[in-house]
Amino acid sequence: MMSLEDKVRGRKVKLHDMCLRDGMHSMRHQISVEQMINIASGLDDAGVPLIQVTHGDGLGGSSLSYGRSLHSDAEYITAVAKNVRKAKISVLHVPGIGTLDELRMAADCGASCVHVAAHCTEADVTEQHIGLGRELGLDTVGFLMMAHMTPPEAFLVQALLMEGYGAQTIYCVDSAGYMLPDEVTTRITGLRAALKPETGIGFHAHHNLGMGVANSLAAVAAGANRIDGSAAGLGAGAGNTPLELMVAVGDRLGIDTGVDLFKLMDVAEDRVLPIMPKPPRADRDSITLGFAGVYSTFLYKAKEAERKYGLSARDILLELGRKRMIGGQEDMIEDTALSMVKARELAASEA
Amino acid sequence: MEKIRCAIIGPGNIGTDLLYKLLRSDILEPVWMVGIEPGSEGLARAAKLGIKTTSEGVDGLVPHVIADGVQIAFDATSAYVHAENSRKLNELGVLVIDLTPAAIGPLCVPPVNLKELAGRQTMNVNMVTCAGQATIPMVAAVSSVQEVAYAEIIATVASKSIGMGTRKNIDEFTRTTSAAVARVGGAAKGKAIVIVNPAEPPLMMRDTVYCETVDEPDQAAITAAVHKMIAAVQEYVPGYTLKNGPTFEGRQVSIFLEVEGLGDFLPKYAGNLDIMTAAAARTAEMFARDMLAGRFKLEPMKEHA
Numbered sequence: 001m002m003s004l005e006d007k008v009r010g011r012k013v014k015l016h017d018m019c020l021r022d023g024m025h026s027m028r029h030q031i032s033v034e035q036m037i038n039i040a041s042g043l044d045d046a047g048v049p050l051i052q053v054t055h056g057d058g059l060g061g062s063s064l065s066y067g068r069s070l071h072s073d074a075e076y077i078t079a080v081a082k083n084v085r086k087a088k089i090s091v092l093h094v095p096g097i098g099t100l101d102e103l104r105m106a107a108d109c110g111a112s113c114v115h116v117a118a119h120c121t122e123a124d125v126t127e128q129h130i131g132l133g134r135e136l137g138l139d140t141v142g143f144l145m146m147a148h149m150t151p152p153e154a155f156l157v158q159a160l161l162m163e164g165y166g167a168q169t170i171y172c173v174d175s176a177g178y179m180l181p182d183e184v185t186t187r188i189t190g191l192r193a194a195l196k197p198e199t200g201i202g203f204h205a206h207h208n209l210g211m212g213v214a215n216s217l218a219a220v221a222a223g224a225n226r227i228d229g230s231a232a233g234l235g236a237g238a239g240n241t242p243l244e245l246m247v248a249v250g251d252r253l254g255i256d257t258g259v260d261l262f263k264l265m266d267v268a269e270d271r272v273l274p275i276m277p278k279p280p281r282a283d284r285d286s287i288t289l290g291f292a293g294v295y296s297t298f299l300y301k302a303k304e305a306e307r308k309y310g311l312s313a314r315d316i317l318l319e320l321g322r323k324r325m326i327g328g329q330e331d332m333i334e335d336t337a338l339s340m341v342k343a344r345e346l347a348a349s350e351a
Numbered sequence: 352m353e354k355i356r357c358a359i360i361g362p363g364n365i366g367t368d369l370l371y372k373l374l375r376s377d378i379l380e381p382v383w384m385v386g387i388e389p390g391s392e393g394l395a396r397a398a399k400l401g402i403k404t405t406s407e408g409v410d411g412l413v414p415h416v417i418a419d420g421v422q423i424a425f426d427a428t429s430a431y432v433h434a435e436n437s438r439k440l441n442e443l444g445v446l447v448i449d450l451t452p453a454a455i456g457p458l459c460v461p462p463v464n465l466k467e468l469a470g471r472q473t474m475n476v477n478m479v480t481c482a483g484q485a486t487i488p489m490v491a492a493v494s495s496v497q498e499v500a501y502a503e504i505i506a507t508v509a510s511k512s513i514g515m516g517t518r519k520n521i522d523e524f525t526r527t528t529s530a531a532v533a534r535v536g537g538a539a540k541g542k543a544i545v546i547v548n549p550a551e552p553p554l555m556m557r558d559t560v561y562c563e564t565v566d567e568p569d570q571a572a573i574t575a576a577v578h579k580m581i582a583a584v585q586e587y588v589p590g591y592t593l594k595n596g597p598t599f600e601g602r603q604v605s606i607f608l609e610v611e612g613l614g615d616f617l618p619k620y621a622g623n624l625d626i627m628t629a630a631a632a633r634t635a636e637m638f639a640r641d642m643l644a645g646r647f648k649l650e651p652m653k654e655h656a
Contacts, residue, residue: 331505
């Protein structure tokens with residue numbers, strides 16, 4: 001039997017840093033332009049080829065529901081695009097949240113890659129946005145979120161839809177940090193077999209169960225050629241795959257990422273870590289996300305509701321999981337907490 | 352009692368649900384169902400209910416408009432073909448109620464601005480979107496009390512309840528709703544977010560409305576206005592309920608709604624379709640009453656160059 005190393009040695013993998021997009025969640029969308037420039041120029045210098053810069057919920061995500069960002073997407077993208085030499089800037093775009101005008105704006109500001117995201121069963125809302133991405137000449141990616149929520153065969157049907165709309169790379173996105181390596185292998189193997197040979201395959205992990213690097217390796221072994229991560233792991237929940245860890249492991253296994261490990265470690269340590277109020281860690285609530293398969297971004301509002309209503313964030317997250325809430329439904333956290341408070345009061349009055 | 356005769360264009364989920372509602376109306380009489388696919392289930396269903404059908408689109412209806420006395424047409428097709436459908440029917444003096452997000456005519460959310468539209472002799476009325484119908488009444492309730500600087504709505508619909516049209520045109524859906532939240536709801540700025548949830552069994556339509564008032568919110572007055580508006584919507588959508596709120600935090604007002612459908616054609620979770628068709632029927636009924644009372648005379652419209 002081929003070892004993992006046999007499968008990955010010599011493979012070319014493009015790394016995509018998420019700390020200025022997914023990391024916006026953990027920073028409650030308050031990263032300053034100067035901080036973004038500082039981090040992005042460091043990543044660029046370390047040879048990270050792709051850097052995502054957007055509100056955590058993508059273009060147009062700045063809102064009461066998801067939190068307002070300190071600056072507009074246009075300001076962030078423009079500033080970062082001007083201050084990198086080799087790296088390409090990407091954006092996240094979620095149909096239903098962002099509009100086509102916002103995607104045109106991002107391209108005007110210097111973005112050259114877009115992740116068009118949809119829940120793993122709803123790819124057919126992405127046709128307009130993938131179409132526009134291609135029309136604008138962007139490196140256009142179909143980003144299927146919460147991939148664990150649909151069976152692998154159904155997942156492939158959705159991936160093929162996105163490929164049909166023109167997506168050049170299809171991602172399996174473990175938004176809840178729920179997957180284990182075998183599940184990743186099944187999905188990526190399926191994608192590799194079903195998609196055109198020229199279509200790229202990506203994997204995006206959350207580290208809620210500490211499986212970010214292991215799952216990303218499984219993805220590469222099964223045929224993925226793009227891996228998301230973020231310097232110092234800055235991302236929703238317990239963060240994304242820590243990119244410097246991925247590079248260190250990749251170097252030992254002979255994966256060709258083109259990234260300078262020591263420079264990347266320094267960016268993580270000297271530029272990213274200092275801006276975080278708390279480094280991402282698999283605390284009990286983040287583990288709950290991964291364990292119960294709940295959208296990683298729900299962490300923050302659940303913790304807020306815990307403080308506000310004296311409920312347990314873990315109970316709220318479990319309830320959201322039971323109700324099969326998906327990415328974007330942050331409004332339902334407060335609603336669920338209010339309903340739980342009502343139930344608690346009712347129980348107290350009956351006691 | 353005399354009834355106003357109607358045609359429905361688009362025999363899909365919305366058109367069929369609307370047909371059931373019109374069949375119950377004491378003032379509207381559905382006479383034509385218009386489709387584009389000869390074998391479509393929707394047309395067969397309508398024919399079984401005694402409705403005339405054509406599979407040749409609006410062009411198949413046009414020759415019969417005068418003879419069959421069609422005065423109101425509902426367009427439940429897509430934003431892309433609506434303008435053309437509307438032009439052909441307006442030329443024959445037919446009032447068009449637009450259920451697509453095309454929004455070429457004035458926007459209508461019945462409990463908010465239907466009365467204003469009555470005097471305007473308009474020949475095309477747009478029903479915004481299901482998300483708009485569900486949330487704009489709440490924005491209007493808050494803005495009836497005090498100035499709203501920003502309103503944001505999040506509409507979550509069950510995957511099974513939205514068709515290909517909405518999916519393919521999700522950008523128009525989002526934009527039309529955002530614009531109407533401001534224009535009809537009365538907020539200085541509006542934003543709409545749409546989520547499609549595939550849970551099984553399907554979730555009821557949920558809508559959350561956030562308003563940011565310019566000054567400190569008057570909690571008692573806003574709460575009263577919200578409850579009054581809930582009752583006004585319940586007159587035509589009985590399953591429209593306030594699940595939580597209004598809650599107040601600084602200048603932010605939060606309102607959490609659920610919309611359960613009547614279950615006319617689609618199951619009850621599809622409150623989004625129910626509120627759309629119920630609002631369209633209610634709008635048409637108002638115009639029909641005005642027509643019968645001689646207050647609104649339909650005129651064939653010449654195309655403007």
